Amino acid sequence: MPDRLAGRRALVTGAAGGIGRAVARAFVDAGAQVLLSDVDPAVEQVAGELGATALVADLADRDAVADLVAEAPQRLGGPLTTIAHTAGVLTTGTIADLTDADWDRLVAVNTTATMALLRAATRTVADGGTITVVSSNSGASPRLGLGAYGATKAAVTSLVRSVGLELSSRGVRCNVVSPGSTDTPMLRGMWAGDRSPDEHAAAVIAGTPDQYRLGIPLQRLAQPEDIAATVTFLASDAARHITLHDLRVDGGATLDQ
Template identity: 50%
Template sequence: MVPPTHEDTGLAGKIAVVTGAARGIGAAVVAGLVRAGATVAAVDIDADGLADSAARMGAQVHPFPADVSDSAAVARVVDAVERDLGPIGVGVSVAGVLRPGSICETTDEDWSRTFAVNTTGVFVVLREIARRMVPRRAGTLVTVASNAAGVPRMGMGAYAASKAAATMLTRCLGLEVAGHGIRCNVVSPGSTDTPMQRLLWTDENDAARVIAGSPEQFRVGIPLGRIADPADIADAVLFLASPRARHITMQELYVDGGATLRA
């Protein structure tokens, strides 16, 4: 059960949709929203993991198993949330996949699935929620992308390209809906201690190597000297989703401990 908080973030009473909610950054965003007093529709393809996560977080979390790359499934979820929970005030797209490998070794299926989830999934979620926010002239949308969208990474061509597309998509939507009072922003994490990050590790020294950097891969380390916790990313998401960021839209916030030197 997520303990309540007395901090006033302006998100209490809001209905929020979070994709990729079963674990990692998505689960941390859900937990943060619950602490802020929001009701959360948690979306993930992993129905069992989603149910377990929802059970731990309490009655404010409602699980909606769905694959974000399935536009019809996303539309059904958004319809159900609006019907059963209320008008969506916050949408956070976190769902993502990583299939590492050089571009020359990337298969058509790897490429297609990466873009289906990381780009098309974001497009469908943004579109379905924004369509409902526009007539109400209110709402905030946040996409969790990656610092790889702005800096080349070896072995991550498909992932980086998909996140770059999702980033620009979100910013373009922000321009289109700004006149309706809707804000759209991007949070771009660096290395974060999640199951996805750990898939890249082979031994107990890999975290230290990420922090130190890898000259042979043309990759600088993390100046702050630590791997991010999912909560570090969630805090940035909650800020951008809250009224505290009421005059911020179409922005991309890097949360990577300085790893990209904001190149």
């Protein structure tokens, strides 16, 4: 449906690569006018390829978040109707081995940045608009080595649902998309050792019982486009009666939840 988001003015964060880039492309293909943001200057090249505009911003800086949201309507030529927040960072390891710097970075980029974005959005997004935030299924299902990351994502999910309740009287829909293992640089950055990418992928799909990790029933890794299609759906009128929802896009990996 190429016109699914026609007339929408959208801000997409984390748009330089991975899921964010796929969301930006899906929004443009669906007819939205899009402002891309990322801390990585490569976002400007992505915007050029898509015929969109871009702003480089560090979402760990709360003032930068406020400025980004405030400037979005001017860049887009009208009220901001749609936000897709995909930016995030990953640190792996046990809680015992977690450094203060690792924790502070996770909280700053994953949780505090989301809070700052949502806070600014409540004053800027148009009535009847949408806010969709990409979290993670690790926020609901504990994983060895992902405890700190999962904690920040659990907080993200709670924040979005709370803001959705606060904005419901204005018709603003706030939803969460929680991907599982998705073939992005973030996931591949977790793959160490001598195994090939295909072998790593097969191990993720099969699961690791000794780490209490379920496999993926659909027998495939998600692609960024799978997540982007879900975010596009939630931003569209096809999802007009869906809010406060946490939609898992993980091939059934959190079947126990």
